[in-house]
Amino acid sequence: MSERDVIIKGLMEGVDLLVAVAFVPTVAQEARERHALRPVSAALLGQAFAAAGVLTALQKGEGRVNLQLECDGVLRGLFVDAGGDGTMRGYVKNTLVEIELGEAFRWRGAFGNSGSLSVLRDIGHEYYRSSIDLQAFSLAGDLNRYFDLSDQVKTQVAIGVAGPPDEPLLKVAAVLVQALPTGDVKALEALGATLQGALDAALAHPAITGADALFERLFPGLKVTERTAAAFSCSCSKERMIEVLASLGKAQVQDIIDTAGSTSITCRFCATKHEISLVDLYALLERLNADALKN
Numbered sequence: 001m002s003e004r005d006v007i008i009k010g011l012m013e014g015v016d017l018l019v020a021v022a023f024v025p026t027v028a029q030e031a032r033e034r035h036a037l038r039p040v041s042a043a044l045l046g047q048a049f050a051a052a053g054v055l056t057a058l059q060k061g062e063g064r065v066n067l068q069l070e071c072d073g074v075l076r077g078l079f080v081d082a083g084g085d086g087t088m089r090g091y092v093k094n095t096l097v098e099i100e101l102g103e104a105f106r107w108r109g110a111f112g113n114s115g116s117l118s119v120l121r122d123i124g125h126e127y128y129r130s131s132i133d134l135q136a137f138s139l140a141g142d143l144n145r146y147f148d149l150s151d152q153v154k155t156q157v158a159i160g161v162a163g164p165p166d167e168p169l170l171k172v173a174a175v176l177v178q179a180l181p182t183g184d185v186k187a188l189e190a191l192g193a194t195l196q197g198a199l200d201a202a203l204a205h206p207a208i209t210g211a212d213a214l215f216e217r218l219f220p221g222l223k224v225t226e227r228t229a230a231a232f233s234c235s236c237s238k239e240r241m242i243e244v245l246a247s248l249g250k251a252q253v254q255d256i257i258d259t260a261g262s263t264s265i266t267c268r269f270c271a272t273k274h275e276i277s278l279v280d281l282y283a284l285l286e287r288l289n290a291d292a293l294k295n
Ligand SMILES: [Zn+2]
Pocket: 234, 235, 236, 237, 267, 268, 269, 270, 271, 272
C-alpha cells in the first residue's frame, strides 16, 4: 500500500457531520501509466478515483463501491471499482482525450450533452444501485445531484486535481461531508457552499502535499477517526481469464486452438495482458469436454 495515498475520516461533534478526505495521486498516476492515458482522460479518471475513495468512507466494513459514468462526449464513459480496504482499479472508455477548454467548460467537451452517472454500493448482503442523468456535466456537480436525488441523505462533495505542467496529477483529492441522522443540516449547507472553493485553494497551496495536511487545512483541529491507505490494485488473474474463455464455449475454444494456437486477454481494469498458451487451451478444452459428458 502506498504511504502517500490515504482516505481519512473524521466526525464534527456538536453538528454531527461525518467528513471524509481522499488523497489518491499515486493511484491516478498508476492508472495513467497502465492505460497510457492522455491528459483529460487521466484527470477525469483521477477525479473518479478520488470520488470513489470518499464514497467508500460511507461503507460499512470493506464493502465495494462502483462509480460508472456513461456519456455521449468524447470520453464515452469511465468505471471505477473501489473497496473499503483501499484497493482501487478503473478505466476510461476513451484513453485519448486531451481537449483543453476554458475553465468554466473544462470538462464539458469530454462529457458531451447527455449521459448518466451510476453508483453501485455493496451494503452487506446486497447491492444498491442508483443512477441519475447527467446535468451538471462535472463529476462533482453530478455526484452532488446524485446525493440530492437518490441518496436522500444530506451530503456535499468536492473534487480537485492540481499540479504543475510536468505532473498535472500531483494532487488528486475529494472531500465529502454528510449529515448523520442527528446532523445539523444548516451547518452542512454552510460548509457545502464553500467546499469546492476551499478544496481548490488548499490544493493550490504549496504546503499541502499530502492527505493529513489537506485534512487539517479543511477541518482545522478535527480528530481523525479512521485512516485507510489506498493503492491501485486489481483482482484479475490468468485463471479468471481462462474462465472468461470457458464461458464462450467449447466450439470457440477449439476455434482458437485451430486458428491462433494461443491467445491473450488484456484486463480492462488494469491493462495486464494474460497470455493463454496452447497447453492452457487444451487443458480447458479437456475440462469442457469432461463437463459435457457429465451433463
Ligand atoms: Zn486486472
